[in-house]
Amino acid sequence: MHILVINCGSSSLKSSVIDHRTGARVGSCVVERVGQEGSRMRFNGEWEPLDAPNIEGALKIVVPRMVENLGGATITAVGHRVVHGGVAFDRPTLITPEVEKAIEDNFQIAPLHNPPNLAGIRAARSVLPDVPHIAVFDTAFHATMPRRAREYAIDHKVAEAKNYRRFGFHGISHEFVSHLAAKHMEQDVRDLRIITCHLGNGCSVAAIEYGRSVETSMGMTPLEGLVMGTRVGDLDPGLLIQMQRDGMSLDEVDAFLNRDSGLKGLSGVGNDMRDIEARAAEGDERCRLAIQVFAHRVRKYIGAYAAVMGGVDAIVFTAGIGENSEVIRHRISQRLDYMGAVLHEDLNRDAKVSHESPVFEISTRNSRVRLLVAATDESLQIAREAAKIVEARQATKGAERGIPVAVSARHIHLTQEAVEALFGPGYKLTERNPLSQPGQFACNETVTVVGPKRQLENVRILGPTRPDNQVEISRTDEFFLGLDAPVRASGDVANSPGCKLVGPHGTYEMKQGVICAWRHIHMHPDDAEYFGVSDKDVVEVAIQGTSRELIFGDVLVRVSPKYKLEMHIDTDEGNAAELSKGAEGALLSATDGNALLRRRKTRFDEVAE
Numbered sequence: 001m002h003i004l005v006i007n008c009g010s011s012s013l014k015s016s017v018i019d020h021r022t023g024a025r026v027g028s029c030v031v032e033r034v035g036q037e038g039s040r041m042r043f044n045g046e047w048e049p050l051d052a053p054n055i056e057g058a059l060k061i062v063v064p065r066m067v068e069n070l071g072g073a074t075i076t077a078v079g080h081r082v083v084h085g086g087v088a089f090d091r092p093t094l095i096t097p098e099v100e101k102a103i104e105d106n107f108q109i110a111p112l113h114n115p116p117n118l119a120g121i122r123a124a125r126s127v128l129p130d131v132p133h134i135a136v137f138d139t140a141f142h143a144t145m146p147r148r149a150r151e152y153a154i155d156h157k158v159a160e161a162k163n164y165r166r167f168g169f170h171g172i173s174h175e176f177v178s179h180l181a182a183k184h185m186e187q188d189v190r191d192l193r194i195i196t197c198h199l200g201n202g203c204s205v206a207a208i209e210y211g212r213s214v215e216t217s218m219g220m221t222p223l224e225g226l227v228m229g230t231r232v233g234d235l236d237p238g239l240l241i242q243m244q245r246d247g248m249s250l251d252e253v254d255a256f257l258n259r260d261s262g263l264k265g266l267s268g269v270g271n272d273m274r275d276i277e278a279r280a281a282e283g284d285e286r287c288r289l290a291i292q293v294f295a296h297r298v299r300k301y302i303g304a305y306a307a308v309m310g311g312v313d314a315i316v317f318t319a320g321i322g323e324n325s326e327v328i329r330h331r332i333s334q335r336l337d338y339m340g341a342v343l344h345e346d347l348n349r350d351a352k353v354s355h356e357s358p359v360f361e362i363s364t365r366n367s368r369v370r371l372l373v374a375a376t377d378e379s380l381q382i383a384r385e386a387a388k389i390v391e392a393r394q395a396t397k398g399a400e401r402g403i404p405v406a407v408s409a410r411h412i413h414l415t416q417e418a419v420e421a422l423f424g425p426g427y428k429l430t431e432r433n434p435l436s437q438p439g440q441f442a443c444n445e446t447v448t449v450v451g452p453k454r455q456l457e458n459v460r461i462l463g464p465t466r467p468d469n470q471v472e473i474s475r476t477d478e479f480f481l482g483l484d485a486p487v488r489a490s491g492d493v494a495n496s497p498g499c500k501l502v503g504p505h506g507t508y509e510m511k512q513g514v515i516c517a518w519r520h521i522h523m524h525p526d527d528a529e530y531f532g533v534s535d536k537d538v539v540e541v542a543i544q545g546t547s548r549e550l551i552f553g554d555v556l557v558r559v560s561p562k563y564k565l566e567m568h569i570d571t572d573e574g575n576a577a578e579l580s581k582g583a584e585g586a587l588l589s590a591t592d593g594n595a596l597l598r599r600r601k602t603r604f605d606e607v608a609e
Contacts, residue, residue, distance in 0.1 A: 004078045005382045005386075008121075015031075020387040031062065034055055041058070058123075077386045080382075081378065084169075085137030132386075134386040141172065145214055168219070170202065172381045173381070176381040184361070188211075190536055193310075193311055196318065197315065203217075203229075203233075204218045223257060226298055240253060263290050267289075273294075273325055315341055317371075341367060341369035342363055343364070344362055344363055344367075358374055360373045404565065405566070412460070412470065412472070415469055422504070423504060429464070431463065439562065442461075443463050447459055448502040451480075473516060475572050485514045487515070489520065489558070496512045499514050521568075522560075523560075527565045534557070537557040540555065550576070550577045
């Protein structure tokens with residue numbers, strides 16, 4: 001399908017009509033200086049004057065030209081880039097008046113971006129009122145960050161009242177290039193730990209663990225994190241106080257940190273890395289320092305994020321600087337050999353990427369961590385997200401069918417080796433009662449789980465035995481035991497903490513395997529076809545039949561012929577929902593903007609993070 005992608009600034013407009021399957025551009029247009037002297041547009045490569053008083057006027061000229069260029073084809077949907085989704089939006093959503101209002105509510109925390117984004121949305125909806133318009137948020141991809149990564153160390157009441165927290169940005173780009181990297185590596189992104197470095201005029205780094213963002217360098221606003229073209233990045237908050245004590249107004253501080261700092265402030269020559277590199281090569285010490293500080297900050301974040309994820313499989317460079325500056329890639333990659341990331345200097349110098357050839361590998365053959373350059377394409381990502389929503393709207397038959405919801409209490413899966421260590425040589429687990437999933441059963445046997453702080457007694461074993469040991473606990477159990485257990489899909493125990501198990505015959509030391517289970521839905525392939533989802537998709541589910549109306553976000557879909565339809569949540573989540581026997585969930589379409597808005601009041605996914 002053909003998707004019109006619109007990215008609006010205060011006086012600029014970028015738009016493309018994209019085939020979401022192939023990525024082919026059927027038409028493109030760039031508009032500059034809207035409503036100003038010298039206003040112009042470049043349609044399919046040719047510049048021409050533009051007489052339009054505002055963005056709406058520009059769209060009324062641009063959109064018909066786009067349609068004419070389709071040669072009889074039609075625009076199926078319009079995808080809009082919106083920088084800040086705030087707490088309301090953690091995924092792309094169909095635009096409604098309520099969604100527009102929520103975007104407007106974020107003007108204060110994104111004053112440079114959300115107002116023109118919303119102006120473009122309203123203008124485009126007036127020009128194309130009969131097609132769906134979808135908002136794709138820069139912040140949405142980072143909504144999976146755990147609380148430890150997104151909370152500031154300030155009074156929680158103030159933080160909650162004002163939504164003072166880290167959101168992250170460039171999510172559209174980070175998600176796109178992480179999938180490019182996985183495809184290049186011939187692996188599923190949900191099996192990889194990737195650090196993506198979006199380095200342009202705006203810069204950010206993201207830690208992407210098994211397809212989900214778990215950390216990123218930008219915060220509540222795009223000002224936090226790396227050194228950028230004109231933004232300062234990380235600095236001592238006390239400096240802001242001192243600036244005001246020295247006589248600077250709030251507006252002056254804002255302008256200084258956002259427009260006159262970063263590479264521009266350090267170098268004294270501007271914010272274009274190409275100019276800074278040229279001046280540095282000629283001996284300009286300020287430009288040399290700018291490059292050193294820039295690369296140092298990125299390298300520092302890479303090391304931190306490798307530690308956060310317990311390792312890394314690939315480091316990806318993207319955006320204007322990341323794709324084009326071999327000097328910056330070289331400086332950042334220095335001293336990363338300790339983690340197994342070894343740069344191939346010749347390949348780094350030769351690296352060229354494009355939409356036709358989007359990934360170039362710059363690591364040596366013996367490098368355990370792959371170093372990649374990837375061409376980001378935010379417009380294509382927006383088109384793909386918009387197409388998903390259109391397809392979801394067409395597949396409405398699943399909306400009427402409920403999904404049984406069950407609480408999965410703490411339990412343990414054991415290998416035969418562990419069973420014999422705990423209960424004696426040759427011991428076989430005995431069935432107490434069958435479970436809902438075919439072939440699974442609760443055992444008569446229980447063990448004691450010993451953590452660094454306390455122990456949990458009578459933890460039920462589930463059978464049959466498995467190839468790996470695994471203890472599934474809730475967040476409450478995690479803190480009780482004194483462990484730091486990651487949220488993982490069942491079976492994914494790499495780099496998770498271990499514990500000691502005590503049975504009637506002996507003890508067993510688990511080296512790893514303690515996790516908080518990722519809330520999930522078991523589906524037979526027939527169920528998956530009915531609901532229009534696939535294995536490893538992530539969905540939202542509204543809980544029905546309880547005294548609380550809650551929506552579970554970040555629900556993993558697991559599909560197998562061995563499964564029976566049922567959603568599993570842990571004890572903490574069940575208590576929060578006041579779940580009763582026979583409760584059901586409704587699978588929410590990603591198009592349900594009002595459902596996403598309701599999550600502002602029922603952020604149920606907080607419980608499991």
